[in-house]
Amino acid sequence: MIVADRKSLKEILAMVEDDKKILIAGCKGCVTVCNTGGLKEVEILASSMKIARKKQGNDIDIDINVLERQCDTEYVAGIKDTVEDYDSVISLACGVGPQFLSEMYKDQTFYPGVNTTFFGGATEHGVWEERCAGCGTCGIHNFGGLCPIARCAKSLMNGPCGGSSNGVCEVNKDIECIWDSIVRKKMDAGKIEDLMGVKGIKNWKTARDGGPRKSIREELVQGNI
Amino acid sequence: MRLSYPADVKIIQVPCTGRVDILHLLNAIEDGADGVYVAGCLEGECHYLAGNLKARKKVEYVKRTLTEIGIEPERVEMYNLSSAQGARFAEIANEMVEKIKGLGPTPVKSNTAA
Numbered sequence: 001m002i003v004a005d006r007k008s009l010k011e012i013l014a015m016v017e018d019d020k021k022i023l024i025a026g027c028k029g030c031v032t033v034c035n036t037g038g039l040k041e042v043e044i045l046a047s048s049m050k051i052a053r054k055k056q057g058n059d060i061d062i063d064i065n066v067l068e069r070q071c072d073t074e075y076v077a078g079i080k081d082t083v084e085d086y087d088s089v090i091s092l093a094c095g096v097g098p099q100f101l102s103e104m105y106k107d108q109t110f111y112p113g114v115n116t117t118f119f120g121g122a123t124e125h126g127v128w129e130e131r132c133a134g135c136g137t138c139g140i141h142n143f144g145g146l147c148p149i150a151r152c153a154k155s156l157m158n159g160p161c162g163g164s165s166n167g168v169c170e171v172n173k174d175i176e177c178i179w180d181s182i183v184r185k186k187m188d189a190g191k192i193e194d195l196m197g198v199k200g201i202k203n204w205k206t207a208r209d210g211g212p213r214k215s216i217r218e219e220l221v222q223g224n225i
Numbered sequence: 226m227r228l229s230y231p232a233d234v235k236i237i238q239v240p241c242t243g244r245v246d247i248l249h250l251l252n253a254i255e256d257g258a259d260g261v262y263v264a265g266c267l268e269g270e271c272h273y274l275a276g277n278l279k280a281r282k283k284v285e286y287v288k289r290t291l292t293e294i295g296i297e298p299e300r301v302e303m304y305n306l307s308s309a310q311g312a313r314f315a316e317i318a319n320e321m322v323e324k325i326k327g328l329g330p331t332p333v334k335s336n337t338a339a
Binding site: 044052055 | 248251255
């Protein structure tokens with residue numbers, strides 16, 4: 001899933017400091033699963049903001065709405081009758097949400113309430129870790145199921161760098177050296193020879209380096225059937 | 226025992242403090258409560274194993290939120306006591322009320338109230 005962290009209350013309050021009536025739009029997708037932008041978090045943010053504004057003697061009227069997903073126009077369209085009733089809208093979806101909203105409702109201002117961080121999963125309750133860099137050319141099977149593109153600080157393809165020490169990355173002692181794990185896993189399986197071949201230069205055009213990407217499934221595009 | 230505790234305290238009963246939500250605490254502050262405290266069972270004695278421990282974490286979350294807003298975090302507290310400690314219950318109620326009186330009325334007041 002896409003993982004995000006909520007922005008600080010101070011930052012969000014500053015975004016809407018001149019507004020009197022706002023909407024906080026949550027999303028039932030990834031940000032609900034990573035407890036950042038679902039119904040509970042939307043309600044907590046709304047209450048926290050009301051407390052802060054009451055303290056300032058500058059009450060704010062806040063409505064909430066948690067969309068099925070903010071990354072599908074059919075659900076974004078669900079607020080079309082009310083979206084212009086607000087001075088602004090805070091989206092607690094990933095970075096896709098405020099953009100889909102801004103594209104559909106050109107006269108409204110949408111603020112991102114979260115910082116979208118990575119593609120990952122929960123390794124324990126309350127802890128999420130990055131697992132995918134969305135490079136567009138998946139080769140996880142070449143590395144024992146552990147992705148060095150996403151999990152090596154340098155995205156190295158042919159083994160660890162000199163900064164690997166006791167299984168820890170030199171960037172941060174809390175980051176495991178994924179190449180240490182890849183090599184150990186292959187050694188344990190008796191398949192270290194799998195890593196002996198030199199991996200060629202990766203074509204990064206399929207990643208962000210090739211510019212914004214688009215995926216078209218002809219069989220699903222309306223009007224083709 | 227017929228112990229008395231301040232009339233300032235309004236008690237809301239829950240089956241376990243694990244039921245107490247961040248939103249319950251925030252909404253109380255939002256609606257003008259001068260302070261809120263959660264009285265849970267003794268740590269390690271939760272009938273549902275970790276309800277009181279979860280409640281403490283929620284209280285700590287709300288304390289952090291209040292600090293961020295610039296409101297005294299002491300307005301929200303977590304206490305642990307057993308149901309047999311009636312005297313301690315009254316003592317905590319007095320302690321909390323005294324502390325809140327020391328802090329003064331809540332700064333969270335609506336400017337649109339009638």
